[in-house]
Amino acid sequence: MTDTGPAHAGSATALRICPFCEATCGLTLTIDDGRVTGARGDRDDVFSAGFLCPKGASFAELDNDPDRLRAPMVRRDGVLTEVTWDEAFAAAAEGLGAAVRDHGGASVGVYLGNPNAHTVAGALYPPLIVRGLGTRHVYSASTLDQMPKHVSLGLMFGSPVAFTVPDLDRTDYLVIIGANPLVSNGSLATAADFPGKLRRLRKRGGRLVVIDPARTRTAELADRHLAPRPGSDAALLFAVVHVLFAEGLVDLGTVGDHVAGLDELRSLATDFAPEAVAAYCGVDAADIETLARELAAAPTAAVYGRVGTSTVEFGTLGSWLVDVVNVLTGNLDRPGGVMFPMSPVAPAPRGHRPGRGFSTGRWHSRVSGHPEVLSELPVAALAEEIETPGEGQIKAMVTIAGNPVLSAPDGERLDRALDTVEFMISVDPYLNETTRHADVILPPPPPSQSPHFDFALNNLAVRNNARYSPPALPLQGRPDEAEILSRIALVLYGIGHDGDPALVDEQVIATTLTKETADANSPVAGRAVDELIALLPAGPGYERRLDMMLRIGAYGDAFGARPGGLTLAALKAAPHGIDLGPLQPRLPDLLRTPSGRIELAPPQLVSDAARLRDALGRRGDGFVLIGRRHLRSNNSWMHNLPALSGGSNRCTLQIHPDDASELGLTDTAIVKGPGGELVVPVEVTDDIRRGVLSLPHGWGHDRAGTGQTLAAAQPGVNVNQLNDGSVLDPLSGTSVLNGIPVVVGPAS
Ligand SMILES: Nc1nc2c(c(=O)[nH]1)N[C@H]1C(S)=C(S)[C@@H](COP(=O)(O)OP(=O)(O)OC[C@H]3O[C@@H](n4cnc5c(=O)[nH]c(N)nc54)[C@H](O)[C@@H]3O)O[C@H]1N2
C-alpha cells in the first residue's frame, strides 16, 4: 500500500490493475480503515493513463459485496453450511480423494471460467490440477468464446497463442467485425480506453468500418456500418479475398517470403465472388467490393474480429479469413496493421526454426466424438459426459471461476447433470447457479486482497508493457486463491491438503529451470539450476514464479546475465508499470509451422470451406437470435452490485420496429428456440437489422439456492436456454451462440 500522506486520517491509496475485463486499466483504490472505499483511474498508469469504466469504478462495491462468501461452505446433510478453512480443505481432500480412488482421476471433470484469465491464481494453478488428475475431461469458457481463433492461429502460424492484434494507435483503416469494444472494452486486443483510441483514429484522418448486424455504439462511431446476416462473416470475408485476387490487389508486403498456400487460397476464393455471397450475407456486392478496395488502398489497415465472428457456425473459417485479409493486404506484422505483442512473460525468442505445428483431435469426447482442441473438449458436451454411464464417465467436478449453468447452452440440462455427480468442488466467491451444486465451495478473497499480473492478456496488448499489483490489503484470516488451488493440487499429488503449498510452486520452478538451462538457445543455457533458484526473491510462490518467468523472458535480466533487464523487483519499483514500447515486427521468428511459413491454406480449413460453399444457397427467412453485452454487466456476474444494476442494463429482447409491428409485438414476447422457450420484455429499436433479435447472456438468476440478493431480485432470463447446444463450429468445438434460429410472437 502506498501512503499518499495528505488524505484524511486512516485513509490511503493503493494501485491495482482492474481484473474485470481485458482492458487491464490501472486503478487507484482509496482505502479507509482497512477496506476499499473508492476507485478511480490511475492517470500515471503507463498503459491506461487514467481510463476507467463503470465496472472498474464499482470495484469497492464488488470488494465489499455482502453476498460474497467470506467463509468456505461444505454440504452437510444436503445443506451448504459455513465451515472453517481446515474443515473445508479436509472435506475437499476426502471427496476428491474418494472420486480418484473409486473411479480414477480421469473421471473428474474440470470447468475453467473466464476470470481465470484475470487472476494470478487462475493463470498458474489450474494446469497443475488438470495434470494432477490426469483427466481429459477439461472444459472451459474458451469453447463459448475464442477457441476458433486459437485454431486458426495454430494452423496458420503454428502456435495457437500467436495472437494478431490490431495496431490501434497507428492504423489508418480499421475494420471491426463482430465486436463491440465501446461496450466490451475490447477482447483479444488489450487496449485501455479502446473508445478513445477509435476516436483518435478518426481524428488523425483514419477510417473505421464496423460490420455487425446491430448498430452498436461502436457502429455509431464508424465511417461505415455494414449489417450482415448473423453467421455470414466467413462468406463476406471470403468475398473480400476474392476481390483482392480478382482485381490484382494482393500485396503481401514484408511477409511475402514467408507465405505458403497462396495459389490454393486463390482457387478456393473463386467460389466466393461478392455476387455469390451477397444474398446469403444480406450485404450488397458493391459494398464488399468497396471494402476490399479500400483495405488494399489504405496506407495501413487492420481487420479485427471478435465474438460475433467467433461464436458462429463458421467461427474458425471466419477467424482465419480475418488474418488472411490482413496478410493479403500486406498488413500482417507491420506497424498500423495487425501485429504480434511480445509479452514480458513470453519465453525469449529463439530464432526462426520450423516447429511441430498445431493439431487437434489427439483424443475425442466419449459420447459424441468431438475432437480435443488445446487439450479441451467442448463445453456443449459436458452435460452428456456426466449423464452417460460407462467407462470414462464424469463422476466428480471441479469448477474454478465459472458459471456454465448460465453461460453454456441448455443450462437446465447441465443443472440436472451437476446434481448427479458424486462430488463437486467450486472455487468461486459467490453462491450462484453453478456453485449451488457444489459439495465444497472454496471462496477466494476479494480482489483487494489478491495480487495481479496479466499473464494471458499481456500477450494481447496493443502496446507492450509490464505491470504488477501486489495485494492492496492483507489477507483477513483466509487463504488466497493461489493457496486454495495449490492445496487442491497437493491432494492430487498425494501430499495431502495440509502440505506446504510452496512445494507446488517450487516444483514448477525446478522443472522449468531444468528445461531452460538445458536449452542451448535459452538466455540461461548451461547455468546451474540451484544458482538460479537462489536468485529468486523470498516471498509467495506465485511471486517467485513470476520473477522466474520475467527473468527468462524476452525483456528479462536472464538472472543477471543481462543487467538492467526485467525482474519482479524492477516491476515493484515501478508501481505505475513499465512501458515496453510499441509493437515490433516478429516474423519470421515466431512461426512454428512445420514448413516454417505462414500457412494460408491449411488442409483443415480448405475442407471446411466446402461446408461454407454449401451454405451459400441457404435462405433462412425466419428470425435469428444474436447476443449483446452491456457496459455495466460482466457475463453472468456483477449483477449483484447496486451501482451496476437497473437503468438500461436490462435483459430485453431487441427487435426492429417493422418486425415488431408485423408481429403485433409491444411489451412481452415469447421466443422459442431449439432448446426451450422464454417469455421476455420487448425493446423495439431500429438499431437492429430486420429478421434479427438480440438478447444478452448471463441472466436468469431465478433459481433456488443461490446467494445473490440483488441479482435474484432482477433475474432476467437465460438466453442460453433457447439453445440446445447441438450446433458447434466443428473445427474448434465452439458453441454457436450467435445466429440461432428462433420463432417469436406475442406472449398472450
Ligand atoms: N449466449 C451467449 N452465451 C455466452 C456468451 C455470449 O456472448 N452469448 N459469451 C460467452 C463468453 S465470451 C464467455 S467468456 C462465457 C463466460 O462463461 P463463464 O466463465 O462460465 O461465466 P462467467 O459469468 O464469466 O462466470 C464467472 C464466475 O467466476 C466467478 N469469479 C469472479 N471473480 C473470481 C475470482 O477472482 N476467482 C474465482 N475463482 N472466481 C471468480 C464469478 O462469481 C462467476 O461465478 O460466457 C459465454 N456465454
Ligand SMILES: Nc1nc2c(c(=O)[nH]1)N[C@H]1C(S)=C(S)[C@@H](COP(=O)(O)OP(=O)(O)OC[C@H]3O[C@@H](n4cnc5c(=O)[nH]c(N)nc54)[C@H](O)[C@@H]3O)O[C@H]1N2
Ligand atoms: N461490459 C462488459 N464487458 C465485457 C463483457 C461483458 O459481459 N460486459 N464480457 C467480456 C468477455 S468474456 C468477452 S469475450 C468480450 C467480448 O467482446 P466483444 O466481442 O467486443 O463483445 P460483444 O458485445 O459480444 O460483441 C459481439 C458483437 O458481434 C455482433 N454479432 C453477432 N453475430 C454476429 C455475426 O454473425 N457477425 C458479425 N459481424 N457480428 C455479429 C453482436 O451484435 C455484437 O455487437 O467482452 C468482455 N467485456
Ligand code: SF4
Ligand atoms: S475497462 Fe475493463 S479493465 Fe478498465 S476499468 Fe473497466 S472493467 Fe476495468
Ligand SMILES: [Mo]
Ligand atoms: Mo469471453
